[in-house]
Amino acid sequence: MALRTPVPFLSDVEYPAASFRQLLHTMFGRRSGVLVGSGTELPSFGVVPQPTPDMSVRVGRGIAVLAGSQDTEQGSYLLINDAVETVPIGPASTVNDRIDLVGLAVRDGDYTAGDSTAEIVVLAGAPAANPERPTPDPDVTFLPLAEVVVPAKTSVITRDQVHDLRTFTAAQGGIQYTVQSEFDHPGFLGQLRYIPTHGISPVQVFHSGRWRGITSTVYQTTNIRVYNNTAVDRLELARLSIPDPGYPYVVDTSFRYEYGAPGGTRYDGHVVVDNLSQGAVVNVYVGQGPTGDVRTAVAATQSSHVLTGPHTLILRASRIYGTGGLTTTPYNGLFQARIFPAP
Known part of the structure; x- marks a missing residue:
C-alpha cells in the first residue's frame, strides 16, 4: 500500500470519508468506547428505565467512538447523541425469559450491502429457560451499552433488569474525566482517569484488570x-x-x-x-x-x-x-x- 497523508494536512486535496475515520482511529488507539462526561441529565449513553416503568428504556446524551469491525483499514466512527432517546423493548414471551442488548450500531455501505446508518438499536434475544445475550450482526460495528433482562409475561422494565455494559475510552495520552456515577467501569491497559470527588486517589491507572490509585x-x-x-x-x-x-x-x-x-x-x-x-x-x-x-x-x-x-x-x-x-x-x-x- 502506498504512503497516504491523513486529513487535513495537504491543501487542494479531496479526502474520502475513510481518511477521516483513520485519523480518528489513530487518535483513539483503535479502541471503541464512550467518552465520559459527555452526558447531562443521564450518564453518558447510560441506559435507564422510564420514570414510570413501561416496556421501553431511555438512553442518555453522549459521544462515543466505534472502531470499525469489518476491515482493518476501516477506521473509527464518531457518534453523537444530542438528546435523551426513548428506545422500545419488544413484548415479553409468555413462557421464558430473554436477554436483549441495547447498543450503538454502525452499518457502512462501503463495507457491507445496504445503506450507511448509525443508530441506537435493541437486539432481541431468544426466550429460553437459560437465556443468553444475542450475537450482533458481523456486518455491523456494534458497541453494547446495556443488557436488559425481559422476564416472561412482564409488562414493565425496572432498574434491576438493566445491567450497564458500557466501556469508556479517551484519546491516546489523554486522561479520562470520570464522574461518581461512572465509577466502576473498566478501562484499557494503561488508561488514566481523574475522579475529582474521590477522596483517596483521584488519579488512577487501569492495570491488571482493575483501576489502581497512583497517589497515596x-x-x-x-x-x-x-x-x-x-x-x-x-x-x-x-x-x-x-x-x-x-x-x-x-x-x-x-x-x-x-x-x-x-x-x-x-x-x-x-x-x-x-x-x-x-x-x-x-x-x-x-x-x-x-x-x-x-x-x-x-x-x-x-x-x-x-x-x-x-x-x-x-x-x-x-x-x-x-x-x-x-x-x-x-x-x-x-x-x-x-x-x-x-x-
Missing part, C-alpha cells in the same frame, strides 16, 4: 484517649475510618503516645482492623514494663495485608502481663495511616 492519601489523628491507671487487657487509644477507595489497597500505619504503667506490668501498642478484640495485628510496639515513669511508645511504619472496602483502624494498648493499670497523657500523640494501591 494520609489519614491521621492527634487525639489520644486519656486513661488514669485503667486496668483492663485492651484499651482503645484512637481510631481512623478509611473509606472505600474502589480498589484493593494496603495501609501503612505509624503511631506514638505517652504512657505509664506500674512495675511488673507490660502494655504493648497494637493497630488492629475493625474490632478492638481482633487477634490479627497490623502494627506493634513492644512495651518495656516501666517502673512507674512516663514513657513514649513509638512504632515504625508497617503495612497491613491487602484490604478491600471501608475499614476502621484501631490503635489499642494491650496488657501482655501483670495486673497494673495504664495511664496515658494527651500530649505528643499521633496515629497515622497512609493508603496505597495493593501490589
